[in-house]
Amino acid sequence: MPPARPPRPLRRPGSPLATRPGPWPSAIEDDAPPPSLRIQLSALQALCRQVFGARLAVIALGVPFAMSGAADGAPRYAVLAAGVLGFMGSYAMLRDWERFGPRVLAHPTLMGLDLLVGSILLLTASPASPLGYVAVCTPLLAGLLYGWRGAGVFTGLQIVALLTAYRAWETRPGSASSTALLAGFCVAAGIIGVTLRNLMFRFGSATRALAEAHADLAVRDAVESERARLAREMHDSVAKTLHGLALSAEALAATADRTDPQTLRHRAEEVARAARRAAAESRTLLHDLRGTTGPGTDLLVELDALVDDFRTRTGLAATLRTDPDPLRRPALADRVVHETATIVAEALENAHRHARATHVTVTVTLAAEALAVSVTDDGSGLGTGPVTPDCARLAALRARGRFGLLGMAERAAALGAALRIAPAPAGAPGTTVHLTLPRPVPRPLPEADHAR
Template sequence: MDTEDGAIGSWSPDAGYLADDAPAPGSLRLQLNALQALCRQAFAVRLAAIAVGAPFAMTNATDGLPRYGVLSAAVLGIMGSYAMLRDWDRLAPRLLAHPTLLAADLGFGAILLLTASPASPLAYATVCTPLLAGLLYGWRGSGVFTGLQLVVLLTVYRAWEHRPGSGANTLLIAGFCIAAGIIGVTLRNLMFRFGTASQALSEANSRLAVAEAVESERARLAREMHDSVAKTLHGLALAAEALAASADGADPGTLKRQATVVAGAARRAAAESRDLLSDLRHHTDLTAPPGGLTAELTARIAEFSTRTGIRTTYDPPLGAPPLPCTTTHHVLAIVSEALENTHRHARATRVEVELGFSTAGLDLHVRDDGTGLPPGLALDDLTRTGHFGLQGMAERAASLGGTLNLGRPTPGGTEVSVHLPLPSPSAPHASQEEAAHA
């Protein structure tokens, strides 16, 4: 811990016996640094006023012990102010814990002011004491030291009341002392209350960020479960229903094949569940398929066409750029969900998948010749009615900064269109350099 941090950590209104009513937010560096700067400036003004006014006190002091006393008070006052100005980080905690040190400094100033006059520059050094007390100790400290300073001014006035202008000067300085004490406390409390409000706002923003992260993670898990475990379980239920329907009077070979399908679906559901749990516990990173997006998309479309009997066409684009793993994962999930919706709900006989790349980004279109969406039905209406697959597709596109739209092609059916912006070619290189420097 450096000296500045040490000073900040020690700044507390409860350090001395003159505690403030407004607690100081000790973890807020900005407000505490501002208070330290104000206190150091006050000591700098006090140092200059004593240095300028000390000759006036020396001139009026009689020879012998009084002159030595005035000289000692001037030297101690100057040294004390200079020490606080130079070594604030080391001496400030002691001044906070022992307000009697400020009272001793007030006594040195009182000796000098008593020897000089209320009209000398030393009178303005007295204003710094209530200001410092207000900044350091709060209302009670400011009240105590302002009262002591007024007693000193009254004593000085009694000693110099025969001199013309002493009364007006004393009254003016007394007003300055009262105002300085009030200003010191006001600045202190304003800074601390502003700091407390800023800290509360920061904590509220942190809580909102945590809640948003939790909600985002819940939505991600819901999408992954819908596109993996839920889909596999749906297939398992269909296979189990077929097995139950053919149980009576079916030959053993057919029953065996259907039971094998059920067992395979159950194993896939278990494996997908384990993958989700592993991702949740260990935050595993997504891995890109070995052949990239186009090769994996070709394999999935061929598997879908074979499994469902729906004729599906797809022409892989030439010169497809390399994509981040997250983009590849979401695009494959969107295509898989769109194809599955076509199989389950559209009663389509033909599906066309189109994937293209341009300077504007990635464009994906999945069209079928099925029954199509009802006229006037929007994506928001479908998500509100429990179509979580469509909602998940839209969320995946939005997470990549893209958009998803549903439409009705001219021949009829349904078209899912996705547009995704792609990172610039230099982005991965720049990210690797930043990670290396970090």
């Protein structure tokens, strides 16, 4: 039985990580696929700046050696000019990498000009001087910036420059050993530069692929969240109203031939009101989808209108109990008011349709730490034991298609509120839906409200 092949790493189609099939390549196997210019500049910025900083210091220390080894006249001025150019070039790359880095990446001849300037200084200062270490910086930078081909070309040119400097200073003690050591350092620096380049590029590409994957997951989560929100809105508004409209229309059609005109007119007005309510709820949903909101609403005003409409539509006795002190009226955001009112509306509809209640009480209490809203009915109830968003009984209700309770739990979770649906105390019929919101900031009413 052949040995199992090790699993391949996950790679996004079309990304730089997907250009090479199979296991991850070695950092020194070949040049990593170059990512975008922005990733290249970001990946190489710290390393190249450190190399240019070290090169800047070496040039500052080694120029006096080069000046002392140059003949008077034009040679000395040429060495001075080369020292100034090398110093200013390294300083510019160190100071403003974002501006000059793309030019060096796009034009390797600039690195060749830098090599020529360093070779002039090295030729007049000898390989044994501090300027010898400038020779090591060139292959290292070439490997970081251009990969294997660039490292090979500039390492070869730098070794030629070292041999030329050695021929000029071969009579000086230590020149041979210094030249051989620097040549070995140049080869090693080129390999190290390419290795670091490949590692940084692959790390940058992997980081980009990971960021894209996170972005895709965030988009999917946002889409799923929006779908769930739309399902709640449709269930709690338009779908419910249209269901009631259909029932009213069916009843009207079934009894039209044996109903007196006054009753028929009354039922037709009920159908018209239900249709207008569905249209208004559809407009509200469209405004929400387009990101537009209406004027701010007060929770107590909203609940009062909700209870009054419920009482008119169903004929059930419904009462709203609130704090008698108007100065303690809570200031809530429109979204909180909307979600809270929708939870209360769903609780009222459940009491009417499923619990067969005869009386419903909505209570709003502003406590020290929280705002509590409860809906209590005297209907058949849910049985024994409370129903909370994380209990198994709610999962069973979801499985039976009780999307109203599911929507209530999701809305409460979106507000950071606690929702508890519990049967009435022992001996009393009915159910209590209790919603606890974080305590809002009390606000004074406008002067007109005080006058009333």
